[in-house]
Amino acid sequence: MKTIIGLVFLMFICVEINAQEALTAEQSDPAKLGWMQGFPPPKDKIISAIDGSFFRFPALRYSVCHMRQFMPTTEVNAATTNRYEFKVTLDRNIDTLTFLPWNSSEPQTWKESLAKNYTDGILILHKGKIVYERYFGELKPDGVHAAMSVSKTFTGTLGALLVEQGVLDENKTGADYIPELKNSAFGDATIRQILDMTTGLKYSEDYSDPNAEIWAFSAAGNPFPKSSSYDGPTNYYDYLVTVQKEGVHGEVFGYKTINTDVMGWIISRVTGKSISELLSERIWKPLGTHVDGYFQVDGAGIAFVGGGFSANMRDMAMFGEMIRKNGKFNKQQILPPSLVEDIMNGGNQEAFNQSVYSTSLRNWSYRNMWWITHNEHGAFAARGVHGQTIYIDPLAEMVIVRFASYPEAKNSKIDPTSLPAYHAIAKYLISK
């Protein structure tokens, strides 16, 4: 039962579909499949958060653009004044640019890669101007898309901002700020370890294991009615105090969502504001965004900051460009340059290479909930399952935002046809 409750609204579920056997992007187009269309929709076209059907491919391709049709949410208000308007100078050459996918000797065009990756939306900024912008499937220019774990990057950036401002001391511990965390794994974990996910946690995100802790976390955050036999925690925070330590903090990068949720809790405790409010006030409004974003919430109104954000693509691009411009955007210094410098300097590569990413993303690092490639362009990214990303290439003065609904959750399936494609575009833009 716990598993079912968790499954219901888990945002980054590992869908057990082999993409090789799945419908293609064109075949799985939501408009073609007719999810939730008709008055009323036919019974077999109704998808729901209750039975988890909304998060199974290909229904997922519809749901990612309509998360709040299935779940309670809270606003991240966009700007109401000083809205930013991008300049657009489309580059017709990009579609035919080619790159070599990882582990392949067959060049692929950029345009081909979009369908291969079940892209719902993609936008490329070069020197701050839109040079490429496409919408597929269910995504509309004025709509939103689930950001999945790109959500983490916003919480991490807000946490790092508070460190820069001296509101948080990165050497203090979770328990220093939230006494309730004292007996949990976060009790003696420092803010820095939490921000960089080098905490040692007894916490498995192995979805194939019914006893994995992820299910208990998900059940706690599930906003729908619990079964009468359920006696576990009833919101995210009540779950976080139960997390136990495993190993030593500070040594190994362990990509675990609950670090973000505990970071969100600490931020809210010290500022007295929810992450939704803070993200709106400090970032979304100053950027001049156009479309309200939103977080899914648990039964206590607490946002799922580890994965529950949905936002508009151009608004996401504003955020990426602001970071690329060292915190300055829309005629304001929104974040201090030192914060961006800290992200770009990266995290502990040694700790990263001891993680499960040691092969696929060798020599990368993780800092303030950003992924740092340490490649020759100094590229870094926000990344979420099913293909979500904000990819920033400082040398190429390029920002890419991608929303996608790839049949499988793991980015390891998507990276081979996306990361080399981004790098190829970057090299092309430099050469222009």
Next chain:
Amino acid sequence: MKTIIGLVFLMFICVEINAQEALTAEQSDPAKLGWMQGFPPPKDKIISAIDGSFFRFPALRYSVCHMRQFMPTTEVNAATTNRYEFKVTLDRNIDTLTFLPWNSSEPQTWKESLAKNYTDGILILHKGKIVYERYFGELKPDGVHAAMSVSKTFTGTLGALLVEQGVLDENKTGADYIPELKNSAFGDATIRQILDMTTGLKYSEDYSDPNAEIWAFSAAGNPFPKSSSYDGPTNYYDYLVTVQKEGVHGEVFGYKTINTDVMGWIISRVTGKSISELLSERIWKPLGTHVDGYFQVDGAGIAFVGGGFSANMRDMAMFGEMIRKNGKFNKQQILPPSLVEDIMNGGNQEAFNQSVYSTSLRNWSYRNMWWITHNEHGAFAARGVHGQTIYIDPLAEMVIVRFASYPEAKNSKIDPTSLPAYHAIAKYLISK
């Protein structure tokens, strides 16, 4: 169980609180009571749609501004271009204007009436300019508020628009447009009878009766998981086909929410669009509204058009002013003047006087889901429980929008200190 399921998300529940014994507006201020405040909120400050606590006074005073924090919703997108900006010329005299509440010999000031009515927001337009605008409790200028049955007026207006355009024939029946309705009470009810709620329906909205049909309707539309023993309809439309006839259509006004929901279904069937989409395209965007509104939805994504709309106060005022100006607003003819004329001419007063409103609202009528006062100013209104209204006084060139969270649902408790107050303001504005 059916009752509990229904109770959960019912939007126009008759809260059994005697306002005389309730906390005052000041005492029940949500910020003071701390609903959903804190990280996490204290257990006794957590309110929820699941147990119905979000809709009980005084928690209701918080929830009305945050409905989507508790329930799945669907957008009514605001304008993204040509946004309308009101001119503001505040009139300082309004607060001290006095009126005589119904059945009272003690004059009350306008300002006093606001607290008496648990006003969350109130806005007065005179000749299109804002002359009065106040926000109380949880409502913020850029926020939204539950419109309750004011929602009906939007569906009714869209239905009447389709009649004006010849898309719907007001003499055809529900079954002519939706064959599935053939064996229901709506099968032989005309579009006109549905729009004016003169249908004869075996349908009770008596909340004190556990067998009242309202509970079955609510259970069907409840987006949360049903109990395993539940075998009733699982969305609004599947319920509507089960409604049985009682009496004769066309003779008596019977204010029953399901007329609106069936009207919404008919509109969607003939246009191929949801009410959310249509309201946005045909009205909300042309008006130049600023804030996305939203409808709560059932498990099939169908909006609760009979009562589930939430919107921004200034945006509501734009709608009211557009109607007052015979359909023209923001430099566009948004609705045909003939439609507004049809509303203002009113409905069948004889049918109205045979309803439960024959005493309290003697000689009023109901047309296209608007309430027509037939007073000497020709005033007419959209009305929702707990004190929601858009009140239009053509002679005074006045539009009032009120959002409120009165402890009791019934407007009969609120009318004595609001309707005479509106009329007093109208007379003052005429005399200015």
